[in-house]
Amino acid sequence: MSTQTATQAKGAAPPGQFRRLPMHWLGVVPFAAFVLLFLILPTMKIVIGAFQTPDGGFTLANVSGLFTSSILAAYWISIKISFTSAILGCLIGFAMAAAVVLGGLPRAIRGPLLTFSGVASNFAGVPLAFAFLATLGPVGLVTVFLRSELGIDLRLLGFNILSFWGLTITYLFFQIPLMILIITPALDGLKREWREAASILGATNAQYWRLVAFPILLPSLLGTLALLFANAFGAVATAIALTGSSLNIVPILLFAQIRGDVLGDPHLGYALAFGMIVVTGIANAIYIWLRARSERWLK
Amino acid sequence: MKRLWAWAALIIGLLYFILPLVGMTNFSLKMRRGEYSFDAYAKVFADSRFHETFSYSVWMALLTIIFGVFLVVPTAYWVRLKLPFLRPYIEFITLLPLVIPAIVIVFGYIRLYNTSSWLPLTGSYVGTDILLVFGYATLSLPYMYRAVDTGLRTIDVTTLTEAAQSLGAGWVTIIGRIILPNVTVAVMSGAFVTFAIVMGEFTMAALLNKPAFGPYMQLLGANRAYEPAALAVIAFGITWACLGLMQLVSRLQKTPQRPV
Amino acid sequence: MSFLTLSHLQKSFGATKVVHDFNMAIDKGEFISFLGPSGCGKTTVLRMIAGFELPSGGSIVIDGKDQTRLKPNQRNIGMVFQAYALFPNMNVFDNVAFGLKVAGKPKNEIEARVKEMLKLIHLEHLADRYPYQMSGGQQQRVALARALAPAPQVLLLDEPLSALDAKIRVSLREEIRQIQRQLGITTVFVTHDQEEALSISDRIVVMNAGKADQIGTPGEIYNRPTTRFVANFVGTLNVIQATLVNGSTGALKIGEETLSLPQSIEGKADDSLISIAFRPEAAMLAGPSTGPAVLSGTVLSSNFLGSVLRTKVDLGGNIISFDMFNQPSAVLPKAGETVMLALQQDGLMVLGD
Ligand SMILES: Nc1ncnc2c1ncn2[C@@H]1O[C@H](COP(=O)(O)OP(=O)(O)O)[C@@H](O)[C@H]1O
Ligand SMILES: [Mg+2]
Numbered sequence: 001m002s003t004q005t006a007t008q009a010k011g012a013a014p015p016g017q018f019r020r021l022p023m024h025w026l027g028v029v030p031f032a033a034f035v036l037l038f039l040i041l042p043t044m045k046i047v048i049g050a051f052q053t054p055d056g057g058f059t060l061a062n063v064s065g066l067f068t069s070s071i072l073a074a075y076w077i078s079i080k081i082s083f084t085s086a087i088l089g090c091l092i093g094f095a096m097a098a099a100v101v102l103g104g105l106p107r108a109i110r111g112p113l114l115t116f117s118g119v120a121s122n123f124a125g126v127p128l129a130f131a132f133l134a135t136l137g138p139v140g141l142v143t144v145f146l147r148s149e150l151g152i153d154l155r156l157l158g159f160n161i162l163s164f165w166g167l168t169i170t171y172l173f174f175q176i177p178l179m180i181l182i183i184t185p186a187l188d189g190l191k192r193e194w195r196e197a198a199s200i201l202g203a204t205n206a207q208y209w210r211l212v213a214f215p216i217l218l219p220s221l222l223g224t225l226a227l228l229f230a231n232a233f234g235a236v237a238t239a240i241a242l243t244g245s246s247l248n249i250v251p252i253l254l255f256a257q258i259r260g261d262v263l264g265d266p267h268l269g270y271a272l273a274f275g276m277i278v279v280t281g282i283a284n285a286i287y288i289w290l291r292a293r294s295e296r297w298l299k
Numbered sequence: 300m301k302r303l304w305a306w307a308a309l310i311i312g313l314l315y316f317i318l319p320l321v322g323m324t325n326f327s328l329k330m331r332r333g334e335y336s337f338d339a340y341a342k343v344f345a346d347s348r349f350h351e352t353f354s355y356s357v358w359m360a361l362l363t364i365i366f367g368v369f370l371v372v373p374t375a376y377w378v379r380l381k382l383p384f385l386r387p388y389i390e391f392i393t394l395l396p397l398v399i400p401a402i403v404i405v406f407g408y409i410r411l412y413n414t415s416s417w418l419p420l421t422g423s424y425v426g427t428d429i430l431l432v433f434g435y436a437t438l439s440l441p442y443m444y445r446a447v448d449t450g451l452r453t454i455d456v457t458t459l460t461e462a463a464q465s466l467g468a469g470w471v472t473i474i475g476r477i478i479l480p481n482v483t484v485a486v487m488s489g490a491f492v493t494f495a496i497v498m499g500e501f502t503m504a505a506l507l508n509k510p511a512f513g514p515y516m517q518l519l520g521a522n523r524a525y526e527p528a529a530l531a532v533i534a535f536g537i538t539w540a541c542l543g544l545m546q547l548v549s550r551l552q553k554t555p556q557r558p559v
Numbered sequence: 560m561s562f563l564t565l566s567h568l569q570k571s572f573g574a575t576k577v578v579h580d581f582n583m584a585i586d587k588g589e590f591i592s593f594l595g596p597s598g599c600g601k602t603t604v605l606r607m608i609a610g611f612e613l614p615s616g617g618s619i620v621i622d623g624k625d626q627t628r629l630k631p632n633q634r635n636i637g638m639v640f641q642a643y644a645l646f647p648n649m650n651v652f653d654n655v656a657f658g659l660k661v662a663g664k665p666k667n668e669i670e671a672r673v674k675e676m677l678k679l680i681h682l683e684h685l686a687d688r689y690p691y692q693m694s695g696g697q698q699q700r701v702a703l704a705r706a707l708a709p710a711p712q713v714l715l716l717d718e719p720l721s722a723l724d725a726k727i728r729v730s731l732r733e734e735i736r737q738i739q740r741q742l743g744i745t746t747v748f749v750t751h752d753q754e755e756a757l758s759i760s761d762r763i764v765v766m767n768a769g770k771a772d773q774i775g776t777p778g779e780i781y782n783r784p785t786t787r788f789v790a791n792f793v794g795t796l797n798v799i800q801a802t803l804v805n806g807s808t809g810a811l812k813i814g815e816e817t818l819s820l821p822q823s824i825e826g827k828a829d830d831s832l833i834s835i836a837f838r839p840e841a842a843m844l845a846g847p848s849t850g851p852a853v854l855s856g857t858v859l860s861s862n863f864l865g866s867v868l869r870t871k872v873d874l875g876g877n878i879i880s881f882d883m884f885n886q887p888s889a890v891l892p893k894a895g896e897t898v899m900l901a902l903q904q905d906g907l908m909v910l911g912d
Contacts, residue, residue: 027377042407096312103305118542125499126516127534130527135322193644199631201658215648234400237501273403
């Protein structure tokens with residue numbers, strides 16, 4: 001606040017000097033140009049391309065081309081995996097962060113846990129898939145252990161690493177730490193006095209959580225949920241390295257499409273990518289809407 | 300009672316994280332039948348493709364970091380100094396790469412900068428390298444911008460600038476000699492995250508057909524059994540080193556840098 | 560029979576003992592202040608009364624019922640915190656209604672009670688505001704209303720005013736006292752500000768290093784401190800060294816002057832050195848009519864404090880301050896000037912150790 005007024009005052013101050021406001025804007029031109037060229041325009045290109053015929057005319061054919069059962073199924077399973085891994089990531093990450101912040105565990109655990117979360121949330125992509133193949137794959141550590149030592153055959157139980165649950169479990173490896181990283185500061189922000197004020201006013205622990213702590217955390221929780229969803233929805237590398245192309249999810253479909261392996265219709269590619277933007281866009285719109293509702297009490 | 304639950308939650312959680320790490324390490328050592336050995340690592344290190352792709356990615360990472368610093372530091376500084384009302388919008392834009400999938404962005408690049416466009420970056424070898432650096436810079440933008448902006452918050456940008464101006468310093472001097480040294484720690488923590496992201500990145504490099512480390516790992520994974528596990532261990536080591544260094548550096552930041 | 564009784568209360572954190580054997584009996588409707596320097600254990604005692612800390616020893620009894628081991632939400636106590644601690648996600652109405660709501664009171668009853676409470680603190684018009692939309696003073700008043708709404712048996716306030724501006728601090732403390740009188744609620748008020756404690760309490764407990772040094776009315780605490788710590792902590796105090804001439808008559812010598820105290824001094828040998836203390840207002844410039852207890856000294860400095868003039872004087876090596884009421888015609892003593900000071904004999908205190 002104070003810097004803002006100071007700056008404005010300064011902008012107007014020196015007598016005899018022009019007030020060259022546009023000069024101020026020159027400072028952000030490089031950044032604006034970069035963002036425009038390498039973030040906004042490429043995205044716009046996809047959006048527009050989704051509604052264009054090869055020679056530039058308007059069409060809805062590309063988008064309506066998405067409505068085939070196999071593509072719809074791909075979207076559906078992508079959304080399911082992303083949503084499930086986001087929800088589970090939120091719940092488990094929350095439980096772990098709460099255990100450390102509020103559960104009375106030694107403070108010494110925090111630093112290492114946060115560092116580890118930083119590492120694990122960045123340990124995504126191809127190597128992560130390898131790690132899970134080596135663990136839960138057909139000859140993985142846990143699979144073999146369960147089969148030879150306990151006589152439990154994961155395959156017979158219907159578990160397969162190249163499946164919905166396999167991918168979800170793998171994604172949790174970066175989803176949970178991301179949640180921990182984001183929610184720990186939020187949990188730290190819960191003041192001890194709020195809990196004490198609630199309890200001296202007669203509230204039980206559950207009432208405190210339902211009426212005070214949860215509503216205060218809700219904006220962060222929703223934001224993280226939206227972020228985790230987008231994070232899983234756009235994850236290409238892990239999925240490809242884990243399943244090859246055996247699992248029919250959108251990012252793999254789009255990847256193959258761009259590579260020219262499968263569909264061969266470039267404008268269907270636009271539509272596929274556009275669909276991804278729409279899905280993450282809707283997820284974030286829901287988030288923004290819920291946040292606005294849950295955050296009336298914030299500035 | 301509460302503490303029991305807390306321990307249970309933590310331990311079950313940690314088990315989930317440790318098992319895959321144990322699994323990949325275990326697997327990477329089992330190339331030789333019946334005994335543990337480093338054969339898989341030896342194979343990986345002997346592969347010339349490993350060296351090529353690894354050093355290519357290191358170069359890309361360094362270029363991305365340099366470009367990112369040149370892009371982000373002056374912008375974040377300028378916005379704090381002169382255009383503070385823009386901050387929320389800039390912050391929103393820098394978070395977009397977390398929401399728009401990388402595969403969509405790179406698809407846009409391929410269509411927008413193809414050989415027949417006004418800026419045919421994908422037409423030449425160097426052009427695609429540049430495009431890839433820009434792509435990586437986009438992916439790391441959320442982390443870089445946040446780190447630098449947080450760093451700038453801890454110094455009084457306005458006062459420093461006015462002091463420097465009163466001594467006759469120009470903008471380049473102010474940013475290069477005064478602002479940058481004061482946010483070194485923040486820049487470094489952004490740089491380490493960028494490094495980790497670039498080293499593991501797959502989608503952009505694969506779709507731009509660049510010989511980077513990520514696509515190499517994927518290719519090896521499709522064709523070999525034990526080497527991928529060794530690569531995973533190596534990649535985990537790199538990530539761990541980057542993030543560990545970042546933590547170390549940001550801990551340095553908390554102690555005053557100069558005696559005042 | 561007292562209403563709130565703390566007996567032999569003790570608290571240790573690990574190996575460090577923070578509260579030693581704290582005893583106190585508070586009557587119904589009394590306004591008690593805990594006064595002491597930061598870190599002396601005031602908050603810890605208060606938190607034990609509230610139930611946030613389990614005492615390491617001793618007991619807490621309210622209205623004949625032992626509460627020592629009850630959880631905070633099983634007690635019937637209201638508390639106001641230093642940093643307001645309003646729930647940020649609720650507006651004023653919901654904050655004040657919180658205690659009634661979790662108690663399962665019917666809606667119309669809650670509404671009536673909240674309205675009554677808001678009227679009490681004169682904030683009816685802000686019922687829809689969120690905490691961030693209010694000043695510190697307004698937030699603290701809401702916190703008070705929230706604490707009072709469930710009609711607690713005891714009200715605890717932990718330095719409720721120390722985050723506020725000086726002006727508001729004074730007006731709000733008067734408001735708190737007035738509301739307390741109106742409701743007749745037994746109140747414990749923690750502060751490190753002696754003026755605050757002196758101005759609003761029925762009785763004050765001066766705490767030092769985890770113990771109650773002295774318990775008494777503001778007048779007793781100020782005029783007849785029983786320990787050197789209390790004398791020093793409450794008000795400004797001048798301490799000078801004197802030689803005891805005759806313990807039984809109370810005669811003593813300060814520098815070359817002899818004077819006698821109204822009471823005899825026991826437990827000290829004649830000719831031994833003793834410490835005599837007096838408040839700045841117990842000394843005055845000596846005129847022709849003043850008695851024999853007159854000391855001469857050199858003025859070091861003189862300050863205008865508004866209603867009083869405070870002068871620092873070197874009395875044979877003892878630096879003391881004395882106050883005069885301000886008058887438009889008053890002349891400030893100048894530095895270096897020699898002045899004669901008369902001490903009010905009933906304002907002199909002999910300090911123990
Ligand atoms: N939870 C705790 N753990 C360890 N020491 C504490 C704790 N709470 C208070 N203390 C110590 O107890 C002493 C008294 O603290 P407190 O009651 O807060 O003092 P006051 O309110 O009078 O300033 C202080 O030295 C403080 O450091
Ligand atoms: Mg305290």
